[in-house]
Amino acid sequence: MAHGHKSDEKIVYVGDSRVQAKSSRMIPQDFSAYPGKSEVFIPNFLLKEWMVGVVVLMGILVLVMSEAAPLGYPADPTNTEIIPMPDWYFLFMYQLLKYPYTSGSWVVLGTVGVPGILFGALLLAPFLDTGKERKFYKRPIASTLMFLSLAAVTYLTVYSWQHYQHELAAKNLIPEHIKREQEMHASGGEGGGSPVKKPAASQAAAIVAPDDPAASIYQKSTCLQCHGGDLKGMPSAKIPALRGVGDGHDKAAILDIIKNGKGNMQAQYDANIAKGLTADDIDKLADWLSKQKK
Numbered sequence: 179m180a181h182g183h184k185s186d187e188k189i190v191y192v193g194d195s196r197v198q199a200k201s202s203r204m205i206p207q208d209f210s211a212y213p214g215k216s217e218v219f220i221p222n223f224l225l226k227e228w229m230v231g232v233v234v235l236m237g238i239l240v241l242v243m244s245e246a247a248p249l250g251y252p253a254d255p256t257n258t259e260i261i262p263m264p265d266w267y268f269l270f271m272y273q274l275l276k277y278p279y280t281s282g283s284w285v286v287l288g289t290v291g292v293p294g295i296l297f298g299a300l301l302l303a304p305f306l307d308t309g310k311e312r313k314f315y316k317r318p319i320a321s322t323l324m325f326l327s328l329a330a331v332t333y334l335t336v337y338s339w340q341h342y343q344h345e346l347a348a349k350n351l352i353p354e355h356i357k358r359e360q361e362m363h364a365s366g367g368e369g370g371g372s373p374v375k376k377p378a379a380s381q382a383a384a385i386v387a388p389d390d391p392a393a394s395i396y397q398k399s400t401c402l403q404c405h406g407g408d409l410k411g412m413p414s415a416k417i418p419a420l421r422g423v424g425d426g427h428d429k430a431a432i433l434d435i436i437k438n439g440k441g442n443m444q445a446q447y448d449a450n451i452a453k454g455l456t457a458d459d460i461d462k463l464a465d466w467l468s469k470q471k472k
């Protein structure tokens with residue numbers, strides 16, 4: 179013990195049994211305590227992760243550039259020959275909604291009820307299933323529920339897909355992406371996969387009098403929804419081009435088609451009046467179209 183200021187005295191510190199030695203149990207060992215088995219997060223670990231990330235990203239970039247994303251056909255409101263399908267990972271939900279107690283007046287049960295219970299249970303699982311056991315065969319309830327859900331999802335997915343194939347066969351339809359691929363191969367497999375076949379040189383008539391005021395009337399009409407803003411029509415949907423239409427139809431014939439329709443084209447007169455065109459506009463439009471000669 180130190181008393182006074184005697185410089186030769188030895189100072190001795192003694193522990194106090196009432197004060198607990200600080201436990202080092204909770205403080206994780208420094209990584210340097212494991213030479214060769216650990217590393218610093220910054221920069222070593224981060225740098226490695228980053229390099230892996232770059233390699234993956236380059237792979238995706240190369241894939242994206244070598245395999246251009248195919249364009250679909252232009253949207254076609256007149257096409258009824260299409261079976262809309264969700265992406266494959268939603269097929270089971272789609273199939274679920276075909277059953278009597280998940281559709282019609284029960285549709286809320288199908289769209290909110292069942293998925294809500296399933297995903298809600300998944301959210302609550304950590305709170306409901308607090309057992310320490312980790313092996314799946316020692317957790318019968320959780321495992322059974324999981325296998326049942328997996329089986330149900332698999333069944334619904336497979337069933338939905340088969341139903342779709344049967345529908346296609348029954349209606350004698352070829353899905354668009356397959357049709358597109360066939361057309362691409364037929365046209366010599368030229369790259370890009372652009373679905374709209376370029377019109378042959380003989381077909382590609384120029385637009386006559388593109389500066390005529392009637393050209394801007396056309397742009398406000400219903401016609402361009404089908405015949406296209408460029409008058410090229412939609413060959414894939416059997417909608418004829420209006421370029422060169424004057425060769426086969428005079429003004430009166432075109433007015434008649436607008437008023438009464440033709441074949442698969444319904445009458446367009448009222449729809450255009452409703453869009454704000456006047457009878458005079460439509461007359462000018464027909465006149466301009468009749469001048470579209472090759």
Ligand code: HEC
Pocket residue numbers: 256399400401402403404405416417418419420423426427432435436440441442443444446447450467
């Ligand atoms: C809903 C789509 C649609 C709209 C909108 C539409 N058409 Fe058509 N049109 C067609 C289809 C399809 C045909 C082919 C009809 C057939 O022969 O069966 C056609 C054919 C025609 C033809 C005959 C072409 C030919 O070579 O025989 C003319 C002319 C024509 N349309 C003008 C117009 C005009 C003008 C408008 C706007 C006022 C218009 N169409 C709006 C779908 C449409």
